[in-house]
Amino acid sequence: MRTIKKYLLAVVFTGTILGTQAQTKSQLEQDLTDLRTWMRKKSAQADSVTRAEWPVIKQEFKALTSGLDKNSEKLSEESKEEYSQLKGKYNEWEERNEIREEVDLNGPELERWENLMTGTNRIASIKPAALRDAYIQLTDYTRANRRRWNLRDWEYAEFVFGELNTRKAEVLDKLNNSDKIKIAALQVEFATLKKSREAQEKYNEMRDNR
Known part of the structure; x- marks a missing residue:
């Protein structure tokens, strides 16, 4: 029991x-x-x-x-x-x-940067087929102008880059493999360009403190 x-x-x-x-x-x-x-x-x-x-x-x-x-x-x-x-x-x-x-990235100045870097100020509506070209334009513009940018310019550029990355995440499953590979390479290049800017700033700071 x-x-x-x-x-x-x-x-x-x-x-x-x-x-x-x-x-x-x-x-x-x-x-x-x-x-x-x-x-x-x-x-x-x-x-x-x-x-x-x-x-x-x-x-x-x-x-x-x-x-x-x-x-x-x-x-x-x-x-x-x-x-x-x-x-x-x-x-x-x-x-x-x-x-x-x-x-304070609100207003016309942000729209100007979005247009310059991606060709549109409606990044959240970029079609999957057009996303690759938007990344190419952003990277080309960064490569051509980065040496003239101050810190504020870089903050605008990074914000636009972030908007583009958000859009990519939203439509990732609709991108073909070729576009995924190309976009990933462009993301790496943008990060590299940003790091080179940071390295240059550190060098200038060390030189000024001598």
Whole structure:
């Protein structure tokens, strides 16, 4: 009799654990769905969000990702990959906003830089087939003008580059392999040009301090 009771208790205990795990996993999938929906809504508003709204957005993101961060190992591999992509997109968006706050990138001047570097001030609407040419124009313009740029110019250029990267992430699955390879190479070149600027600044600073 005692053996039967022990067996029944073990079954109940195991069932409780499995039920809790299933409930946790179900909640995590719902959290991921909520985050996906929130990101889709916020991304549509990305470049119109005001400085005053950002503290609230950061709090909302923290609340939406708290449970996912603590239990991410319980997600499926597919869900883990999606969560990583959503976090990466948010971090890139937040970084772009911080740059905008520093140099006040609103208005006609930003539109001028967008047009000069990509041929349009509606980067969020660039079609997948035209994305490669936009990266080529941006890289060519950077290569030709970078030596004349001051820090503020570079901040505009980096912001436009970030906008283009965001658009690439949105349409990545619609790009052919050739365009993906070419764009990746151009992204590396832009990063290299930026690093050469930073190295030159450090050299000038050392020379001035002698």
